[in-house]
Amino acid sequence: MSYILQHRPLCLASSSPRRKELLQKFNLAFDCYSPQIDEIRKKKEQAESFVKRMAIEKARKVQQSCLNLAKDVIVLAGDTIVFFNGQILGKPKTANHAKSMLRQLNGNLHSVLSGYSILDSASGNEITDVVCTRVKFQKIPLDLLEWYVSTGEPMGKSGAYSIQGQGLILVESIVGSYNNVVGFPIENIISHMSDNGWISYSKKT
Amino acid sequence: MSYILQHRPLCLASSSPRRKELLQKFNLAFDCYSPQIDEIRKKKEQAESFVKRMAIEKARKVQQSCLNLAKDVIVLAGDTIVFFNGQILGKPKTANHAKSMLRQLNGNLHSVLSGYSILDSASGNEITDVVCTRVKFQKIPLDLLEWYVSTGEPMGKSGAYSIQGQGLILVESIVGSYNNVVGFPIENIISHMSDNGWISYSKKT
Numbered sequence: 001m002s003y004i005l006q007h008r009p010l011c012l013a014s015s016s017p018r019r020k021e022l023l024q025k026f027n028l029a030f031d032c033y034s035p036q037i038d039e040i041r042k043k044k045e046q047a048e049s050f051v052k053r054m055a056i057e058k059a060r061k062v063q064q065s066c067l068n069l070a071k072d073v074i075v076l077a078g079d080t081i082v083f084f085n086g087q088i089l090g091k092p093k094t095a096n097h098a099k100s101m102l103r104q105l106n107g108n109l110h111s112v113l114s115g116y117s118i119l120d121s122a123s124g125n126e127i128t129d130v131v132c133t134r135v136k137f138q139k140i141p142l143d144l145l146e147w148y149v150s151t152g153e154p155m156g157k158s159g160a161y162s163i164q165g166q167g168l169i170l171v172e173s174i175v176g177s178y179n180n181v182v183g184f185p186i187e188n189i190i191s192h193m194s195d196n197g198w199i200s201y202s203k204k205t
Numbered sequence: 206m207s208y209i210l211q212h213r214p215l216c217l218a219s220s221s222p223r224r225k226e227l228l229q230k231f232n233l234a235f236d237c238y239s240p241q242i243d244e245i246r247k248k249k250e251q252a253e254s255f256v257k258r259m260a261i262e263k264a265r266k267v268q269q270s271c272l273n274l275a276k277d278v279i280v281l282a283g284d285t286i287v288f289f290n291g292q293i294l295g296k297p298k299t300a301n302h303a304k305s306m307l308r309q310l311n312g313n314l315h316s317v318l319s320g321y322s323i324l325d326s327a328s329g330n331e332i333t334d335v336v337c338t339r340v341k342f343q344k345i346p347l348d349l350l351e352w353y354v355s356t357g358e359p360m361g362k363s364g365a366y367s368i369q370g371q372g373l374i375l376v377e378s379i380v381g382s383y384n385n386v387v388g389f390p391i392e393n394i395i396s397h398m399s400d401n402g403w404i405s406y407s408k409k410t
Binding site for chain 1: 207208230231343348349352355368370371373374375376377378379380381382383384391392395396399406
Protein backbone atom coordinates (compact mmCIF):
# COMPACT_ATOMS: atom_id res chain seq x y z
CA MET A 1 0.00 0.00 0.00
CA SER A 2 1.44 3.37 -0.91
CA TYR A 3 0.26 6.84 -0.05
CA ILE A 4 0.32 10.24 -1.72
CA LEU A 5 1.19 13.26 0.38
CA GLN A 6 -0.99 16.27 -0.32
CA HIS A 7 -0.85 19.56 1.46
CA ARG A 8 -1.67 23.23 1.16
CA PRO A 9 1.21 25.55 0.21
CA LEU A 10 3.33 25.92 3.31
CA CYS A 11 5.65 28.65 4.51
CA LEU A 12 7.94 28.42 7.51
CA ALA A 13 8.39 31.83 9.16
CA SER A 14 11.72 30.93 10.69
CA SER A 15 15.35 30.61 9.75
CA SER A 16 16.03 27.87 12.32
CA PRO A 17 17.75 24.88 10.67
CA ARG A 18 16.27 22.66 13.40
CA ARG A 19 12.68 23.64 12.53
CA LYS A 20 13.42 23.09 8.83
CA GLU A 21 14.73 19.60 9.57
CA LEU A 22 11.66 18.72 11.64
CA LEU A 23 9.37 19.64 8.72
CA GLN A 24 11.61 17.88 6.20
CA LYS A 25 11.22 14.62 8.11
CA PHE A 26 7.64 14.52 6.82
CA ASN A 27 8.65 15.28 3.21
CA LEU A 28 6.73 18.55 3.29
CA ALA A 29 7.61 21.15 0.65
CA PHE A 30 7.78 24.68 2.03
CA ASP A 31 9.12 28.16 1.49
CA CYS A 32 11.12 29.74 4.23
CA TYR A 33 11.24 33.40 5.29
CA SER A 34 12.91 34.90 8.29
CA PRO A 35 10.64 37.59 9.78
CA GLN A 36 12.10 40.72 11.38
CA ILE A 37 10.18 41.53 14.53
CA ASP A 38 11.06 43.18 17.82
CA GLU A 39 11.71 40.31 20.21
CA ILE A 40 11.31 42.36 23.38
CA ARG A 41 9.37 41.11 26.38
CA LYS A 42 6.83 43.60 27.74
CA LYS A 43 6.95 44.60 31.39
CA LYS A 44 5.26 41.95 33.54
CA GLU A 45 4.55 39.81 30.44
CA GLN A 46 4.46 36.13 31.41
CA ALA A 47 7.00 33.89 29.65
CA GLU A 48 4.16 31.82 28.11
CA SER A 49 2.38 34.93 26.77
CA PHE A 50 5.64 36.32 25.40
CA VAL A 51 6.64 33.22 23.47
CA LYS A 52 3.12 32.84 22.07
CA ARG A 53 3.00 36.51 21.02
CA MET A 54 6.37 36.12 19.29
CA ALA A 55 5.12 33.13 17.28
CA ILE A 56 1.92 34.94 16.30
CA GLU A 57 3.80 38.11 15.28
CA LYS A 58 6.30 36.12 13.21
CA ALA A 59 3.55 34.29 11.32
CA ARG A 60 1.54 37.48 10.68
CA LYS A 61 4.60 39.45 9.63
CA VAL A 62 5.56 36.89 7.01
CA GLN A 63 1.98 36.51 5.78
CA GLN A 64 1.60 40.29 5.40
CA SER A 65 5.01 41.19 4.02
CA CYS A 66 5.84 38.33 1.65
CA LEU A 67 3.84 39.29 -1.42
CA ASN A 68 4.79 36.27 -3.51
CA LEU A 69 3.10 33.74 -1.22
CA ALA A 70 0.11 31.74 -2.48
CA LYS A 71 -3.25 33.13 -1.33
CA ASP A 72 -4.06 29.89 0.50
CA VAL A 73 -0.63 29.46 2.10
CA ILE A 74 -0.36 28.09 5.62
CA VAL A 75 2.24 30.08 7.55
CA LEU A 76 3.95 28.32 10.40
CA ALA A 77 6.01 30.11 13.04
CA GLY A 78 7.64 29.15 16.29
CA ASP A 79 9.56 30.75 19.08
CA THR A 80 11.50 28.94 21.78
CA ILE A 81 12.86 30.20 25.09
CA VAL A 82 14.79 28.67 27.94
CA PHE A 83 13.33 29.76 31.27
CA PHE A 84 15.19 29.39 34.54
CA ASN A 85 14.64 30.96 37.91
CA GLY A 86 12.16 33.52 36.57
CA GLN A 87 14.56 34.60 33.82
CA ILE A 88 14.63 34.01 30.09
CA LEU A 89 18.04 32.81 28.95
CA GLY A 90 18.51 33.99 25.37
CA LYS A 91 21.30 33.23 22.93
CA PRO A 92 24.79 33.76 24.37
CA LYS A 93 26.73 36.74 23.05
CA THR A 94 30.20 35.38 23.81
CA ALA A 95 31.83 32.13 24.92
CA ASN A 96 32.03 33.47 28.48
CA HIS A 97 28.35 34.35 28.37
CA ALA A 98 27.61 30.76 27.26
CA LYS A 99 29.72 29.38 30.09
CA SER A 100 27.90 31.52 32.64
CA MET A 101 24.48 30.34 31.34
CA LEU A 102 25.54 26.69 31.44
CA ARG A 103 26.83 27.11 34.98
CA GLN A 104 23.40 28.38 36.01
CA LEU A 105 21.64 25.42 34.41
CA ASN A 106 24.19 22.87 35.62
CA GLY A 107 22.61 20.22 37.87
CA ASN A 108 19.29 22.07 37.82
CA LEU A 109 15.84 21.85 36.29
CA HIS A 110 14.70 24.41 33.72
CA SER A 111 11.80 24.87 31.33
CA VAL A 112 11.86 25.09 27.57
CA LEU A 113 8.81 26.88 26.20
CA SER A 114 7.92 26.81 22.53
CA GLY A 115 5.11 28.91 21.18
CA TYR A 116 3.79 28.13 17.73
CA SER A 117 1.34 29.69 15.37
CA ILE A 118 -0.27 28.09 12.31
CA LEU A 119 -1.94 30.78 10.22
CA ASP A 120 -4.36 29.88 7.45
CA SER A 121 -4.12 32.77 4.98
CA ALA A 122 -7.30 31.73 3.16
CA SER A 123 -9.60 31.99 6.19
CA GLY A 124 -7.46 34.10 8.51
CA ASN A 125 -7.79 31.41 11.20
CA GLU A 126 -4.88 30.96 13.55
CA ILE A 127 -4.04 28.01 15.74
CA THR A 128 -1.62 28.95 18.50
CA ASP A 129 -0.36 27.23 21.58
CA VAL A 130 2.58 27.02 23.97
CA VAL A 131 4.17 23.73 24.99
CA CYS A 132 6.48 23.37 27.97
CA THR A 133 9.15 20.71 28.42
CA ARG A 134 11.03 20.36 31.71
CA VAL A 135 14.73 19.61 31.28
CA LYS A 136 17.00 18.33 34.05
CA PHE A 137 20.74 18.90 33.60
CA GLN A 138 23.29 16.44 34.94
CA LYS A 139 25.86 17.76 37.37
CA ILE A 140 28.63 18.34 34.86
CA PRO A 141 32.28 18.95 35.88
CA LEU A 142 33.43 22.44 34.93
CA ASP A 143 36.14 21.17 32.55
CA LEU A 144 33.47 19.35 30.54
CA LEU A 145 31.40 22.55 30.35
CA GLU A 146 34.52 24.34 29.12
CA TRP A 147 35.09 21.69 26.50
CA TYR A 148 31.45 21.99 25.40
CA VAL A 149 31.73 25.75 25.01
CA SER A 150 34.96 25.27 23.02
CA THR A 151 33.04 23.20 20.43
CA GLY A 152 31.20 26.39 19.47
CA GLU A 153 27.86 24.58 19.60
CA PRO A 154 26.33 26.82 22.32
CA MET A 155 26.51 29.92 20.11
CA GLY A 156 23.19 30.84 18.50
CA LYS A 157 21.27 28.47 20.80
CA SER A 158 18.78 29.60 23.45
CA GLY A 159 20.18 28.66 26.85
CA ALA A 160 23.57 27.94 25.24
CA TYR A 161 23.02 24.29 24.40
CA SER A 162 21.68 22.05 21.69
CA ILE A 163 19.91 18.95 22.98
CA GLN A 164 20.30 17.13 19.68
CA GLY A 165 23.99 17.88 19.34
CA GLN A 166 26.87 17.20 21.70
CA GLY A 167 24.84 19.14 24.27
CA LEU A 168 22.93 15.91 24.90
CA ILE A 169 25.73 15.09 27.35
CA LEU A 170 24.40 17.86 29.63
CA VAL A 171 20.87 16.49 29.88
CA GLU A 172 19.91 13.87 32.43
CA SER A 173 16.20 13.61 31.61
CA ILE A 174 13.24 15.48 30.24
CA VAL A 175 9.52 15.57 30.94
CA GLY A 176 7.39 16.41 27.92
CA SER A 177 8.03 16.75 24.20
CA TYR A 178 11.61 16.31 22.99
CA ASN A 179 10.98 18.07 19.68
CA ASN A 180 9.71 21.05 21.62
CA VAL A 181 13.26 21.48 22.93
CA VAL A 182 14.76 20.94 19.48
CA GLY A 183 12.62 23.56 17.71
CA PHE A 184 8.90 23.18 18.12
CA PRO A 185 6.41 20.42 18.97
CA ILE A 186 6.16 19.14 15.39
CA GLU A 187 3.89 16.28 16.54
CA ASN A 188 1.20 18.77 17.65
CA ILE A 189 1.67 20.90 14.55
CA ILE A 190 1.26 17.96 12.16
CA SER A 191 -1.80 16.80 14.14
CA HIS A 192 -3.45 20.23 13.86
CA MET A 193 -2.68 20.41 10.14
CA SER A 194 -4.04 16.93 9.64
CA ASP A 195 -7.21 17.62 11.68
CA ASN A 196 -7.88 20.69 9.53
CA GLY A 197 -7.26 18.87 6.25
CA TRP A 198 -4.25 21.07 5.42
CA ILE A 199 -2.12 17.98 5.11
CA SER A 200 -3.24 14.49 4.19
CA TYR A 201 -1.84 11.13 3.21
CA SER A 202 -4.25 9.54 0.74
CA LYS A 203 -4.08 5.94 -0.38
CA LYS A 204 -2.89 5.56 -3.96
CA THR A 205 -5.71 4.12 -6.10
CA MET B 206 40.81 27.23 23.12
CA SER B 207 40.88 23.90 21.32
CA TYR B 208 40.82 20.41 22.69
CA ILE B 209 42.27 17.05 21.69
CA LEU B 210 40.05 14.01 21.99
CA GLN B 211 41.83 11.00 23.39
CA HIS B 212 40.30 7.66 24.14
CA ARG B 213 41.01 3.98 24.58
CA PRO B 214 40.33 1.73 21.57
CA LEU B 215 36.61 1.32 21.40
CA CYS B 216 34.38 -1.41 20.01
CA LEU B 217 30.62 -1.22 19.65
CA ALA B 218 29.04 -4.65 20.06
CA SER B 219 25.94 -3.75 18.07
CA SER B 220 24.83 -3.36 14.50
CA SER B 221 22.26 -0.68 15.34
CA PRO B 222 22.72 2.37 13.10
CA ARG B 223 21.16 4.51 15.85
CA ARG B 224 23.81 3.49 18.40
CA LYS B 225 26.53 4.16 15.83
CA GLU B 226 25.15 7.64 15.19
CA LEU B 227 25.03 8.42 18.92
CA LEU B 228 28.72 7.55 19.29
CA GLN B 229 29.67 9.39 16.11
CA LYS B 230 28.20 12.60 17.53
CA PHE B 231 31.19 12.67 19.87
CA ASN B 232 33.74 12.03 17.09
CA LEU B 233 34.73 8.72 18.69
CA ALA B 234 36.52 6.20 16.49
CA PHE B 235 35.31 2.64 16.99
CA ASP B 236 35.11 -0.81 15.48
CA CYS B 237 31.76 -2.43 15.19
CA TYR B 238 30.84 -6.10 15.57
CA SER B 239 27.42 -7.64 15.70
CA PRO B 240 27.38 -10.41 18.34
CA GLN B 241 25.29 -13.54 17.85
CA ILE B 242 23.66 -14.47 21.15
CA ASP B 243 20.40 -16.19 22.09
CA GLU B 244 18.02 -13.36 22.87
CA ILE B 245 15.57 -15.49 24.84
CA ARG B 246 14.04 -14.33 28.10
CA LYS B 247 14.24 -16.88 30.93
CA LYS B 248 11.10 -17.95 32.72
CA LYS B 249 10.13 -15.36 35.36
CA GLU B 250 13.11 -13.19 34.38
CA GLN B 251 12.29 -9.53 35.05
CA ALA B 252 12.42 -7.25 32.00
CA GLU B 253 15.19 -5.16 33.67
CA SER B 254 17.30 -8.24 34.39
CA PHE B 255 16.76 -9.57 30.86
CA VAL B 256 17.84 -6.42 29.07
CA LYS B 257 20.88 -6.06 31.34
CA ARG B 258 21.88 -9.68 30.80
CA MET B 259 21.57 -9.22 27.03
CA ALA B 260 23.89 -6.20 27.10
CA ILE B 261 26.44 -8.04 29.25
CA GLU B 262 26.35 -11.14 27.04
CA LYS B 263 26.77 -9.09 23.87
CA ALA B 264 29.80 -7.24 25.25
CA ARG B 265 31.45 -10.45 26.53
CA LYS B 266 30.74 -12.35 23.33
CA VAL B 267 32.44 -9.71 21.19
CA GLN B 268 35.34 -9.36 23.60
CA GLN B 269 35.93 -13.12 23.62
CA SER B 270 35.31 -13.95 19.98
CA CYS B 271 36.84 -11.03 18.08
CA LEU B 272 40.52 -11.92 18.13
CA ASN B 273 41.74 -8.85 16.30
CA LEU B 274 40.68 -6.41 18.99
CA ALA B 275 43.29 -4.43 20.93
CA LYS B 276 44.09 -5.87 24.35
CA ASP B 277 42.96 -2.70 26.08
CA VAL B 278 39.78 -2.26 24.03
CA ILE B 279 36.62 -0.95 25.70
CA VAL B 280 33.64 -2.95 24.46
CA LEU B 281 30.28 -1.24 24.57
CA ALA B 282 26.98 -3.07 24.17
CA GLY B 283 23.35 -2.17 24.52
CA ASP B 284 19.98 -3.81 24.33
CA THR B 285 16.64 -2.03 24.15
CA ILE B 286 13.14 -3.36 24.72
CA VAL B 287 9.68 -1.89 24.63
CA PHE B 288 7.65 -3.07 27.60
CA PHE B 289 3.88 -2.74 27.73
CA ASN B 290 1.33 -4.41 29.94
CA GLY B 291 3.80 -6.98 31.29
CA GLN B 292 4.90 -7.94 27.78
CA ILE B 293 8.02 -7.26 25.76
CA LEU B 294 7.18 -5.99 22.29
CA GLY B 295 9.98 -7.08 19.98
CA LYS B 296 10.58 -6.23 16.33
CA PRO B 297 7.52 -6.75 14.12
CA LYS B 298 7.66 -9.68 11.71
CA THR B 299 5.16 -8.29 9.19
CA ALA B 300 3.33 -5.05 8.47
CA ASN B 301 0.21 -6.48 10.14
CA HIS B 302 2.25 -7.38 13.20
CA ALA B 303 3.54 -3.80 13.33
CA LYS B 304 -0.01 -2.45 13.06
CA SER B 305 -1.18 -4.66 15.89
CA MET B 306 1.71 -3.50 18.15
CA LEU B 307 1.03 0.15 17.39
CA ARG B 308 -2.68 -0.34 18.14
CA GLN B 309 -1.71 -1.68 21.58
CA LEU B 310 0.54 1.30 22.31
CA ASN B 311 -1.88 3.86 20.84
CA GLY B 312 -3.01 6.42 23.42
CA ASN B 313 -1.17 4.54 26.18
CA LEU B 314 1.94 4.76 28.29
CA HIS B 315 4.77 2.23 27.87
CA SER B 316 8.33 1.80 29.06
CA VAL B 317 11.49 1.67 27.00
CA LEU B 318 14.29 -0.12 28.83
CA SER B 319 17.88 0.02 27.64
CA GLY B 320 20.54 -2.08 29.25
CA TYR B 321 24.15 -1.23 28.56
CA SER B 322 27.47 -2.76 29.38
CA ILE B 323 30.90 -1.12 29.17
CA LEU B 324 33.58 -3.76 29.41
CA ASP B 325 37.21 -2.85 30.02
CA SER B 326 39.22 -5.68 28.44
CA ALA B 327 42.42 -4.64 30.19
CA SER B 328 41.08 -4.99 33.74
CA GLY B 329 37.99 -7.12 33.11
CA ASN B 330 35.86 -4.51 34.87
CA GLU B 331 32.32 -4.08 33.65
CA ILE B 332 29.98 -1.15 34.17
CA THR B 333 26.37 -2.12 33.55
CA ASP B 334 23.06 -0.47 34.15
CA VAL B 335 19.48 -0.28 32.93
CA VAL B 336 17.72 2.99 32.21
CA CYS B 337 13.97 3.32 31.83
CA THR B 338 12.14 6.00 29.86
CA ARG B 339 8.36 6.29 30.00
CA VAL B 340 6.75 7.10 26.65
CA LYS B 341 3.18 8.34 26.22
CA PHE B 342 1.61 7.82 22.80
CA GLN B 343 -0.91 10.26 21.41
CA LYS B 344 -4.34 8.93 20.47
CA ILE B 345 -3.64 8.44 16.78
CA PRO B 346 -6.41 7.87 14.20
CA LEU B 347 -6.17 4.43 12.62
CA ASP B 348 -5.61 5.77 9.12
CA LEU B 349 -2.52 7.62 10.35
CA LEU B 350 -1.21 4.40 11.93
CA GLU B 351 -1.79 2.67 8.59
CA TRP B 352 0.09 5.39 6.78
CA TYR B 353 2.95 5.09 9.29
CA VAL B 354 3.20 1.34 8.77
CA SER B 355 3.19 1.90 4.99
CA THR B 356 6.35 4.03 5.29
CA GLY B 357 8.20 0.83 6.27
CA GLU B 358 9.82 2.60 9.22
CA PRO B 359 8.37 0.26 11.90
CA MET B 360 10.19 -2.78 10.50
CA GLY B 361 13.30 -3.69 12.47
CA LYS B 362 12.33 -1.41 15.37
CA SER B 363 11.42 -2.65 18.85
CA GLY B 364 7.77 -1.76 19.47
CA ALA B 365 7.34 -0.96 15.75
CA TYR B 366 8.29 2.71 15.88
CA SER B 367 11.26 4.99 15.64
CA ILE B 368 11.06 8.04 17.90
CA GLN B 369 13.65 9.94 15.88
CA GLY B 370 11.98 9.24 12.53
CA GLN B 371 8.44 9.90 11.34
CA GLY B 372 7.36 7.88 14.37
CA LEU B 373 7.80 11.06 16.42
CA ILE B 374 4.23 11.85 15.35
CA LEU B 375 3.03 9.02 17.62
CA VAL B 376 4.66 10.32 20.78
CA GLU B 377 2.96 12.87 23.01
CA SER B 378 5.60 13.10 25.72
CA ILE B 379 8.37 11.23 27.47
CA VAL B 380 9.74 11.08 31.00
CA GLY B 381 13.45 10.29 31.20
CA SER B 382 16.26 10.04 28.69
CA TYR B 383 15.40 10.56 25.01
CA ASN B 384 18.58 8.88 23.76
CA ASN B 385 17.63 5.83 25.78
CA VAL B 386 14.64 5.42 23.45
CA VAL B 387 16.77 6.06 20.36
CA GLY B 388 19.42 3.45 21.19
CA PHE B 389 21.05 3.77 24.58
CA PRO B 390 21.62 6.48 27.20
CA ILE B 391 24.76 7.85 25.56
CA GLU B 392 24.94 10.66 28.15
CA ASN B 393 25.46 8.09 30.95
CA ILE B 394 27.87 6.04 28.88
CA ILE B 395 30.07 9.03 28.02
CA SER B 396 29.99 10.11 31.69
CA HIS B 397 31.15 6.66 32.86
CA MET B 398 33.90 6.57 30.24
CA SER B 399 35.00 10.05 31.20
CA ASP B 400 34.95 9.27 34.96
CA ASN B 401 37.16 6.24 34.30
CA GLY B 402 39.60 8.15 32.11
CA TRP B 403 38.74 6.00 29.07
CA ILE B 404 37.84 9.14 27.17
CA SER B 405 39.17 12.63 27.73
CA TYR B 406 39.22 16.02 26.12
CA SER B 407 42.56 17.64 26.88
CA LYS B 408 43.39 21.27 26.26
CA LYS B 409 45.80 21.73 23.36
CA THR B 410 49.06 23.15 24.62
